[in-house]
Amino acid sequence: MNIHIIGGGAVGLFFAAQWCEKHAVTLWTRTEQQAEMISRGGIRVLENHMENIYPVNSKKIESLYVEGDLVVVAVKQYHMKEVLPLLQNAAAQSVLFLQNGMSHLDFLEQVPHPHLYAASVEHGLAKIDGRTIQVNGRNKTNIGSLRSGTAGIIDQLQTGSFRFDWNENSYHMLIEKMAANAIINPLTALLKVKNGEIAENARFRAIAKDLSREFASVFSYKTAEDTFQSVLSICTKTADNESSMLKDMKAGNLTEIDAIVGVLLKTAEKNHRSVPAFQLLYNMIKGKENTPEFMSK
Amino acid sequence: MNIHIIGGGAVGLFFAAQWCEKHAVTLWTRTEQQAEMISRGGIRVLENHMENIYPVNSKKIESLYVEGDLVVVAVKQYHMKEVLPLLQNAAAQSVLFLQNGMSHLDFLEQVPHPHLYAASVEHGLAKIDGRTIQVNGRNKTNIGSLRSGTAGIIDQLQTGSFRFDWNENSYHMLIEKMAANAIINPLTALLKVKNGEIAENARFRAIAKDLSREFASVFSYKTAEDTFQSVLSICTKTADNESSMLKDMKAGNLTEIDAIVGVLLKTAEKNHRSVPAFQLLYNMIKGKENTPEFMSK
Structure with missing residues (x-):
């Protein structure tokens, strides 16, 4: 798939790294500086005293006139308002929200894409610097549909070490x-x-x-x-x-x-x-x- | 009056200093070291960028076979249990409690003295070391009777710069x-x-x-x-x-x-x-x- 991830926090970096070998991934960051760091050096994942580098294309988010299969919104909820107009301009079949809490549900009506998903991340992650994260423990990502989504998406998203579980009731x-x-x-x-x-x-x-x-x-x-x-x-x-x-x-x-x-x-x-x-x-x-x-x- | 103060915290030190010019004051401390410091150098009161020294007799509390007019209990509530047997041995007309909270009221029945008072201190005090306190602001001490006490006590206790207010309802x-x-x-x-x-x-x-x-x-x-x-x-x-x-x-x-x-x-x-x-x-x-x-x- 052609995946665009918005947000260069711990979750955005981790998901980009996990997907980049299977998908065409672009990570959209808030600063030019972070985008350059990532594009030049790749995403660095520290886990079990090992270090792995994942080459990922990264750009500063200003406009998002892109075409993709999936746009992943991995920004904090208090940045949702700024991201919303950019998101509305992204041509994509599906949007996946990774926010904590539930305040992003208030925005859903303004998001025009055919399929909407929400997920809750159960991995233990810490951001070390603009391109480095520490994985303190892997668990899984629970995903459910907010609009016309199907369980089929987990086959596309998961890899051997990056598990997704389908939840019928995404509200719960x-x-x-x-x-x-x-x-x-x-x-x-x-x-x-x-x-x-x-x-x-x-x-x-x-x-x-x-x-x-x-x-x-x-x-x-x-x-x-x-x-x-x-x-x-x-x-x-x-x-x-x-x-x-x-x-x-x-x-x-x-x-x-x-x-x-x-x-x-x-x-x-x-x-x-x-x-x-x-x-x-x-x-x-x-x-x-x-x-x-x-x-x- | 012959006043015995139990407890060398900020309140005990302050009250001892305020009373020592008018009364015979003994301050009973938990450690030998603090008692020596006080007896040797006096109580040091820092206030409005001034320093005053008050000579006060101080002893380590082990037994309290004393005779006095007033015993003042200025220890924290969680030390009340240790102090109680010593207090019971002190021959005095009156006992004044300076505890925060109300848990000391549970002990009252075990205190045999004829007159019992409680007070709440509204001075801003900080203890600097074993013999030094900082006065951050003077206000007053509210005092009331817990057993057969009378308002007359405030004339004895207060000085020009050390005010007491009588409270009819000490429980309130x-x-x-x-x-x-x-x-x-x-x-x-x-x-x-x-x-x-x-x-x-x-x-x-x-x-x-x-x-x-x-x-x-x-x-x-x-x-x-x-x-x-x-x-x-x-x-x-x-x-x-x-x-x-x-x-x-x-x-x-x-x-x-x-x-x-x-x-x-x-x-x-x-x-x-x-x-x-x-x-x-x-x-x-x-x-x-x-x-x-x-x-x-």
């Missing part, structure tokens, strides 16, 4: 990912701990349990106990991983709190549910966003 | 202090901010408002709005101050979370009130207590 898939992100991300960022500590520390586990109860009261397709167990399992599997929100806070970046907990708060309000613990976490993160000194203190 | 006085401590202390400790930022940052102010609502639902003698306004006023008045809990976390010490938020949680449970935001703060602090690396990260 996104909610499941959101539950994990809503609980693990703000907690790890505020407490400055790796994922594993949420499962290991009895006090933090108690918090995760309380938050699971609040989450399940809003998105009621799953029980509080199921949500809690799934959060614990993710924390254990990715014990050494730093959550994306902890990384963003450390780097003094914006976080995805609005796409994750923000959406949860809005949904709770609409359904007249009370979620005071999430409200507290939300305000703590929002009050601390963009204050890099929090992390160095 | 302690609750009011507890509201401030329960909201300001854990928040400032987790967010690593000075008191003023709780009032200045709109997100943190929103948290203080939510917590005021939970607090008032448990201790209902005051409205949520009154509690919130009183918290804001304290944050503004002590803007440059670091809360005792922030200091304790930074030093890797135990905190007073159990005496403050712990008592609140127990009272809420007894009254069948739900206080999820306080529960979250409590678990965050408890999970982080005694982990000095949190503060250096």
Whole structure:
């Protein structure tokens, strides 16, 4: 396939590297500098003390008058608005969204492409520099349809070491990912701990349990106990991983709190549910966003 | 008066210095080393870029077979248990408790002295070393009776620059202090901010408002709005101050979370009130207590 990936973060780099031997891949980055780094040196993947280089074509994103089979949107949710007009100009059969949270679902009506997919990524990835990522653990990517998509796509996308699972209910898939992100991300960022500590520390586990109860009261397709167990399992599997929100806070970046907990708060309000613990976490993160000194203190 | 002060923290040192010119003061410390420092060099008070030395007799506390007019208990609540047997051996007319929170009220029945008082301290104090404190701002000490005490005591205790206010209802006085401590202390400790930022940052102010609502639902003698306004006023008045809990976390010490938020949680449970935001703060602090690396990260 002819694949265009928008976004040179850890996920964009990883997917580009995994696909480049089987597909014609172009990675669209925010800066000229990063595009040049990648085009010149390839994408560098560090995994199990090994280093592999993958040659990938990369360009700075300005316009996207391209033709492709698949456009993959791998930008953070708070960049969706900037990317949307470019995306609308890309002639492609299919678009795949890799966002956390669910706020990108609000944009779907403005995306004209025939097939839309969403995925949730369960690989443990960390970006080292503009062309280098560290793979801390491979799991799989869950993918589902948001508009006229079929399970056939996973045969095209997956490789031996890069697995995809088809999810009939993509809404539930996104909610499941959101539950994990809503609980693990703000907690790890505020407490400055790796994922594993949420499962290991009895006090933090108690918090995760309380938050699971609040989450399940809003998105009621799953029980509080199921949500809690799934959060614990993710924390254990990715014990050494730093959550994306902890990384963003450390780097003094914006976080995805609005796409994750923000959406949860809005949904709770609409359904007249009370979620005071999430409200507290939300305000703590929002009050601390963009204050890099929090992390160095 | 013949005054014995138990505890060489910021409050014990400050009170000893303020009283030593008018009364015979002995300060009882936990270590021999601190007692020697104080007896040899006096208590050093830094205030408004000035330094004053107050000669005070100090001893290591082991037994307290003393006779005095007043014994002042200025230890943290989690040291109350150790201090109690010593206190019971002190022959004195009156005992004054300076604890935060309310957990010391559980001990009152075991304290045999005729007159018991409690006070809440509104001075901004920081301990610099074993004999030195920094006064960041003077306000007053609220004092009330827990057993057969009278307002007459304030004439004896106060000096021109060391004010005491009599409170008819000492229980309300302690609750009011507890509201401030329960909201300001854990928040400032987790967010690593000075008191003023709780009032200045709109997100943190929103948290203080939510917590005021939970607090008032448990201790209902005051409205949520009154509690919130009183918290804001304290944050503004002590803007440059670091809360005792922030200091304790930074030093890797135990905190007073159990005496403050712990008592609140127990009272809420007894009254069948739900206080999820306080529960979250409590678990965050408890999970982080005694982990000095949190503060250096």
